[in-house]
Amino acid sequence: MxxxxxxxxxxxxxxxSLDEIPEYLSNVTGGRPMPESVIAEIRHRYSEIGxxxxxxxxxxxxxxxxxxxxxxxxxxxxxxxxxxxxxxxxxxxxxxxxxxxxxxxxxxxxxxxxxxxxxxxxxxxxxxxxxxxxxWADDLLLAEAFAERLRPLWHSLSGEMGDPVPVVFTAHSVPQRTVEPGPDQPADPYAEQAKLTAENVADCVPGLRDWRFAFQSQGMSGGPWLGPTVEETLTELRKEGHKAVIIAPIGFLCDHVEILYDIDIAFREFGQNIGLQIERPRSLNSxxxxxxxxxxxxxxxxxxxxxxxxxx
CATH class of the missing domain: 3.40.50.1400 (Rossmann fold)
Structure with a gap:
């Protein structure tokens, strides 16, 4: 053969289902127990998006x-x-x-x-x-796929605001300790690769010059996680006088809780509290x-x- x-x-x-969340989280942590407060928070986030x-x-x-x-x-x-x-x-x-x-x-x-x-x-x-x-962070078709979703939203929102609106590209954060170089391993390429994807997407949107990069969805475990956070970045943009921002997640290829809750609910609420309108492009999905x-x-x-x- x-x-x-x-x-x-x-x-x-x-x-x-919500009832499966404890077992799921045990898989994520490799069996390490998680505080009941963390399990309750994750359950809440999933319940908010169905x-x-x-x-x-x-x-x-x-x-x-x-x-x-x-x-x-x-x-x-x-x-x-x-x-x-x-x-x-x-x-x-x-x-x-x-x-x-x-x-x-x-x-x-x-x-x-x-x-x-x-x-x-x-x-x-x-x-x-x-x-x-x-x-495949450097794949140009991947960048164009994200840009295809971003361009119409950026043009329409910029027109509505009367000025080009900034874009915050995001990827999922990871614990700082997991990407630092050690005696037997080089520095993890993740942060640089995420920023490379963001840069490639920005290059596919003519006229987009004001863009930032932030890490989202920092975990609830102890120790520092990669930043800057989205909240820090949004606060900085508001202080600069911006009234609207697009959050474009380039580390995720389809809708899930990090988009449907973290961006659509939590970051939008954070933006509302500081006077900043938050929009995002449609996810790649199909x-x-x-x-x-x-x-x-x-x-x-x-x-x-x-x-x-x-x-x-």
Whole structure:
């Protein structure tokens, strides 16, 4: 039998109901207990948005990508169903022998992409040849996909305000300790890659010059997290005299709690309290350009697999 290739998309995962949140959070922390106050706060955030559509949207992104390729596309989640290990087991049961693995977090970090890779390799063992995409923060089609969502909103809001409005690009924060260089590891590339994506998106919006970058959704665990925070950045912009700001999350490829609650509810409320109108572009979700970006990345990986020397 010849090689049978596939694509595996990886995402964070999200609980399907409020009752599943404690188990989900235990997966996120690797079994470390969380204070009841934190669990209650996360439950509140999910209740405010009804439920996170992340799983449904990720499966749709996989379906759209599969329609563009001649290989099957699977989905594995690190912290909820369908779990990565289960997706890999299904691939093996289906006769797949090699896979391009793409993390739907384009910016590479040890706390995200590194953990996803470990989970895939542990599940696959020597039963699958893996081409793992380390990061695609610099992908120009990805930048254009975000810009396609941003441009019409920026033009309309700038016209409404009578002046170009600033844009705050955001990505999920991570604990500072996880990205600092150590004796046995270099500095984590995450922050620079996130800012590179932001810069590429800004370059795709003619006339956009006033833009900032901030990290959002800092966790509730102890110790410092990457900043500046969105709240700090919004406060600075208000002090500069701005009355409206666009928050454009470029670290997220579909709607979920970090967008539907953190931006649409919490940051909008924060902006309202300081006299700042907050808007955001539509999320990529089923974006044609996002599918095109994933198609190009997948095809490159499939080519590498097809030309790699066989291993015994």
């Amino acid at each position: 010849g090689d049978r290739a596939a694509v595996l998309l990886l995402a964070h995962g999200t609980p399907d 439920r996170s559509p992340l799983t449904r949207l990720t499966l749709e992104q996989a379906r759209l990508l599969e329609a563009e390729l001649d290989v099957p596309v699977y989905v594995g989640m690190r912290n909820w169903r369908p779990y990565i290990k289960d997706a890999v087991q299904q691939m093996i049961a289906d006769g797949i022998t090699s896979a391009v693995v793409i993390c739907l977090a384009p910016q590479n970090s040890r706390t995200s992409v590194g953990l996803y890779r470990s989970a895939v390799e542990a599940a696959a063992g020597d039963r699958l040849r893996i081409d793992f995409v380390e990061g 974006s044609v350009l996002l599918t095109a970006a994933l198609r190009g990345i997948a095809r490159n990986g499939l080519f590498r697999l097809s030309t790699a020397p066989a291993t015994s």
